[in-house]
Amino acid sequence: MKTRILLADDHALVRAGFRSLLEKISGIEVVAEADDGREALELIKKHRPQIALIDIAMPRLNGLHALLRINKDFPGTKVIILSMHMNEEYVVQALRAGTSGYLIKDAATTELELAIRSVIDGKVYLSPSISRTVIDSYLERVGGQLSPLEQLTARQREILQLIAEGKNTKEIAGELEISVKTVESHRLQLMGRLNIHDIPGLVRYAIRSGLVSVEA
Helix, strand or coil, rough: CCCEEEEECCCCHHHHHHHHCCCCCCEEEEEEEEEEHHHHHHHHHHHHEEEEEEECCCCCCCCHHHHHHHHCCCCCEEEEEECCCHHHHHHHHHHHHHEEEECCCCHHHHHHHHHHHHHHHCCCCCCCCCCHHHHHHHHHHHCCCCCHHHHHHHHHHHHHHHHCCCCCCCHHHHHHHCCHHHHHHHHHHHHHHHCCCCHHHHHHHHHCCCCCCCCC
16 A cells, blocks of 8 residues: 655645655655645545645645644644744744644755655654754743744634735635634734734734745
8 A cells, every 4th residue: 555645835846846756755656736725625635645745835724724724634644844944933833733744845855755754654753954952942942832823723823824915804704714704803813812903014923923925
């Protein structure tokens, strides 16, 4: 039986590169590709892959939020986060969210197979370029407390990302299949939790937190 893998990244060329590498690994089968977090969830529900390789910065639903949903709804699928960021805050957020791996995109090609084999064996894989000392130091500094972003509910984080991507209230309601009043209620709650009371401020916060990239 081959290990089924889903690949999610919003850049087609990046997906093609990873797919090419994955197809050279014995016992691996890429069963689906997604270009955003919501499509990834739909395809995981359909294909039930053992492993999902997910980019941390994707439109509509980013990698960290997709990770939380996958762990909740599809516990049989292990997630390896793909990222250009070695920032310890991103890594810690991914570990807290339950990732099985954190792989830096510019890592050596042999590291991809090593990460997959480690996750198949039930281990958590971190790229060697990510210093364990750095992560421990970060956790010590924050005292193990959740960041303001982590204190938002999953729905509030989804709405924050969509606001930062330029969606208006009606568009967000349609995207999430909820009422406009519900969107407004969540927006007021997340503004209160973050102590940010205007849309430009929310957008700046989302970019600083890595919820969306500047190019998104």
